Amino acid sequence: MPSDRKPYHRADEDTRRQALINATLALVAEGGAQAATVRAIAHKAGVTSGLIRHYFSSKDHLMAAAYAHLMHRMTAHSAAVLRTAPHDPKARLAAFVTAALSPPVVDGEALVLWAAFLQETHRDPAMRQTHAQTYLAFRDQLQSLIADLLGHSDAQALRRLAIACNAVIDGLWMEGCALPNAFAPEELVDLGLRAVGAILGTDLTGGLLQTSPLPLTTNMEVQA
Amino acid sequence: MPSDRKPYHRADEDTRRQALINATLALVAEGGAQAATVRAIAHKAGVTSGLIRHYFSSKDHLMAAAYAHLMHRMTAHSAAVLRTAPHDPKARLAAFVTAALSPPVVDGEALVLWAAFLQETHRDPAMRQTHAQTYLAFRDQLQSLIADLLGHSDAQALRRLAIACNAVIDGLWMEGCALPNAFAPEELVDLGLRAVGAILGTDLTGGLLQTSPLPLTTNMEVQA
DNA sequence: GGCCTTATTATGCGGTTGGATAATTGATAG
DNA sequence: CTATCAATTATCCAACCGCATAATAAGGCC
Structure with missing residues (x-):
């Protein structure tokens, strides 16, 4: 059976943290702090939301x-x-x-x-x-x-x-x-x-x- | 049977609108825009949240x-x-x-x-x-x-x-x-x-x- | 090339949000 | 005193929130 799971590549810890930070700043700039939800940040960074808690404790x-x-x-x-x-x-x-x-x-x-x-x-x-x-x-x-x-x-x-x-x-x-x-x-x-x-x-x-x-x-x- | 519904008094439209506006400003000042939820605003103004939509369309x-x-x-x-x-x-x-x-x-x-x-x-x-x-x-x-x-x-x-x-x-x-x-x-x-x-x-x-x-x-x- | 670690995805949960709607009650007029 | 009306309360809802956890696969190691 084919897997519909999203393919991905593993990245450096620094790369991922920076991508998440950049996505956060971009979203805050666009729509204020309320626009920077975990889902929106993850989406803009090209990952899924669970990953945020893998790199940041909250x-x-x-x-x-x-x-x-x-x-x-x-x-x-x-x-x-x-x-x-x-x-x-x-x-x-x-x-x-x-x-x-x-x-x-x-x-x-x-x-x-x-x-x-x-x-x-x-x-x-x-x-x-x-x-x-x-x-x-x-x-x-x-x-x-x-x-x-x-x-x-x-x-x-x-x-x-x-x-x-x-x-x-x-x-x-x-x-x-x-x-x-x-x-x-x-x-x-x-x-x-x-x-x-x-x-x-x-x-x-x-x-x-x-x-x-x-x-x-x-x-x-x-x-x- | 006794009613447990909250008693209230009817107020001028201007009074209510002003109370809601003041509550909004107070909450934003305290905790930013995210703290000014409809429930918090209504509570601070001493009314229930449904009233907000009665005086403001959103x-x-x-x-x-x-x-x-x-x-x-x-x-x-x-x-x-x-x-x-x-x-x-x-x-x-x-x-x-x-x-x-x-x-x-x-x-x-x-x-x-x-x-x-x-x-x-x-x-x-x-x-x-x-x-x-x-x-x-x-x-x-x-x-x-x-x-x-x-x-x-x-x-x-x-x-x-x-x-x-x-x-x-x-x-x-x-x-x-x-x-x-x-x-x-x-x-x-x-x-x-x-x-x-x-x-x-x-x-x-x-x-x-x-x-x-x-x-x-x-x-x-x-x-x- | 198979294994093992773990980075990543996927799914689910309890709580909160803004908004819609129904039920009730306070004030007012007659 | 009663009928009426709308101001107010109460309840419900779908969507979204941050977070926890389980399932999975990517990539390095031997």
Whole structure:
């Protein structure tokens, strides 16, 4: 008698885990967390649902792994940019801002993914830890770049400047993700560099577009 | 024979609809969209689940109504602040920024609610329209305040300044909602006023804390 | 080429979901 | 006081959820 059982091939553990994680992220991006059911994930990964529990002890663990992978992808991108950036503090900060406001960080799916997992971080402690680590790592990196640029170390002032610059980047990131067609190419980066530059009282655009010297007495910090 | 049926009282249509909407928002804030099941909503509203379909043609319609109510609450707050604000353009913009970065707009529940509904706006056309209307209305209001302050009408430059200032406000709003304990009272407002002021080349803090005159040649616009 | 491990499929279960429908009861009008 | 109507409750249903377990075959080993 012929078997109607689905044929299959055995795959590496890493391959399968990654396929399941990718399927999870794709489904969450498409239809929110509620769309990422075990059956839908398995189907998109080309396997049957039972396999999920063979590689992840529960669906929550798969979700946590997918979130960690997403966050790691973003932070790894920032780190890679800084690793290949020049030594000039101004250029380094500009490269950092540019990377944070360009693909693949700015992406139509990114915001939805971030929003979908935000709620999960409220319950799952592991995901909450991933969230806090990623967020503070980004802001600390930004703060150290600002410190290098301004050349001093008033911790309180640096913290405030980092918060403000981080807010600009986050806000532009949100707008760029939510309304990808509303901005010309590179417009988001240009806006980010100018806004961060205005807050810090510096010009980050590389001087190419600068029309007048920038007195350094008008940054946010000096106003305080 | 005694009836074990739950006693009840009849209520106004508006009262019931509002109770169901409030219950929905509360549940979404607590546990994300997945926690807002028809049974949970009905229970929190003190009715039985069948009543939901008596007032809303489907659960999706209830979700859309809840989202519209949430957005209306926020925009109404901004509008009310502007209505009672003084006539000085600088003071009006400062009041607008202050309101956007203070309770009840900045609230521990607000971000989770916003994130939860963001995904729904991708599918439901009605919710997408609510989303776009609210977002653009806020930015347009901000842009007109900036226009009044700067006293000119270069549309392209105004749009860019509005986008940047909106990004600051959004970013600080996110941080304030996500990490309510990370900021001292009024710190968020202070940061917002200074950052927006730096971008526009103006001082919005009312001069109380200003230590030096602010040349107007360093705003984001002039750099371009 | 047969065997053995285990990755993978297949099937079933208890619980929950959104929705439909029937039964009941509170308010109102006459 | 009673009839009427609709607001509300109660019950049911098919579909789906995550998860557990049993059956099966793919691929490495000798």
